[in-house]
Amino acid sequence: MVLSKFANKSFYTRLTSGIVLVALMLATIIPGGNILFVANLIISLVGVYELYKVLGLEKRLPGITGYAALILYYIFIYIGTTEYMMTLMVIFLILLLAQYVFLFPEYKTEDISNAIMCMLYAGVMLSFLYQVREGNNGAYTVWLIFLCSWGSDTCAYLAGVAFGKHKMAPVLSPKKSIEGAVGGVIGAALLGAGYAAIFADRIELSMNPVIVFAIICAVGALISMVGDLAASAIKRNHEIKDYGTIIPGHGGIMDRFDSVIYVAPIIWILLQMF
Numbered sequence: 001m002v003l004s005k006f007a008n009k010s011f012y013t014r015l016t017s018g019i020v021l022v023a024l025m026l027a028t029i030i031p032g033g034n035i036l037f038v039a040n041l042i043i044s045l046v047g048v049y050e051l052y053k054v055l056g057l058e059k060r061l062p063g064i065t066g067y068a069a070l071i072l073y074y075i076f077i078y079i080g081t082t083e084y085m086m087t088l089m090v091i092f093l094i095l096l097l098a099q100y101v102f103l104f105p106e107y108k109t110e111d112i113s114n115a116i117m118c119m120l121y122a123g124v125m126l127s128f129l130y131q132v133r134e135g136n137n138g139a140y141t142v143w144l145i146f147l148c149s150w151g152s153d154t155c156a157y158l159a160g161v162a163f164g165k166h167k168m169a170p171v172l173s174p175k176k177s178i179e180g181a182v183g184g185v186i187g188a189a190l191l192g193a194g195y196a197a198i199f200a201d202r203i204e205l206s207m208n209p210v211i212v213f214a215i216i217c218a219v220g221a222l223i224s225m226v227g228d229l230a231a232s233a234i235k236r237n238h239e240i241k242d243y244g245t246i247i248p249g250h251g252g253i254m255d256r257f258d259s260v261i262y263v264a265p266i267i268w269i270l271l272q273m274f
Contacts, residue, residue, distance in 0.1 A: 014249030021247060021256070029142055032133045040130040041074045047122030047253040047261070050243040054234065055114045061099050062107060062115035065092065070123040077127060092116070121261065122254060128264035135271065137203050144213060145267050147195060148220025149259035152188035153228070156221075159183020168225075172232050176225075185221045192217030205274055216270045220263045227262025231255070 028039040048070060049058055057063035069092040076084055096112045133142040160180025168176045196203065196213035203209045231254055235241070244252025254261075 010249060017247050017249045021250075025146075029129075029133060030139075032138065032142075036130055036133055037074070037078060040127060041071070043253055043257065044070060044074070044123045044126045046244075046246065047126060047257065048118050050252045050254045051118035051122055051234070052115075054238050054240060054243065055111075055118065057111060057115055057118070060107075060111075061103070062096055062111055065095050065099070066115045066119040066123075070119050073124060074127060077131065092119070125265050126257065126261045128268045129260070132264065132268050132271065135268070137205070137271075140199050140203050141267070141271055143195065144192060144216055144220065145260060145264050147191045148188055148217050148263045148267065149224040149227075151191045152184040152217070152221035152224055153259065155187025155191070156180040156184030156225075159187070169229055172229050172236060176229075181222075181225055184225065185218050188221035189214045189218040207274060212274050216267060216274075219270060220266055223266045224259035224263045227259040230262070231258035 024039075028036045045067060048066060049063075052058040052063040052066065057066075069088060072088055073085065076082060076088065093116065096115055100107050100109070100112050129142070129145060132138055132145060135141070156176070157180065159182065160175070160177045163179040163183070164177030166178040167174060168178050168181050192213035192215075193210050196209040200209050205212055231243075235243070242251030243254035246252050247256050250256045
């Protein structure tokens, strides 16, 4: 009876897509370098495109400007000229405002704001996946991003099913509970501690990696929930079910990587602290 509940086309499509997605992750993240850089750039561009499409900017000039700015941003990361990032963002804003002025009234103020937000949200924030991988201990610390996002999500689901009674965000996500959120944070911390214990002799940190990874995963789990709900809020505002269909059974890049996008820069920041 239990198996028959899940034995349908939708389940198998989702399962197959999940397996393929994990395989692609391993094939790009483990070697890192140029392979991950290109994969990360493509995923970021698709994510920005999905957001622009929701907001009606995917083929309009502000959106095209956003794609170009994101590509330049990645080039700066690749060649190590991060000191020009702020200059790039200022030029990006200047170009958008010029379009707003000289093509007035074709674009609204919200079009300009949305062009910036989407580029930063799905583009810049997700780039920290590559940056964490290429940093110190990157071959090991990069997996904290997924322990915090996908790992905590699984723990939160199990805790919510077992103990969930109090709704965390009843309007945005009625199925999420406070108990599930607590379970997600605790589960992520335990996953981080266990992961660090396995690879402790290969990780160079100024503190005990078991303690550090547990703290990072707990904080990251909290942040990942915000990322998940933020992506859901945008969908609710614009009355769409999924951001895309590029991942069969899961939706778009923004549907599958919503929490990863939020967690990646936080993991990078926390690692710099330790």
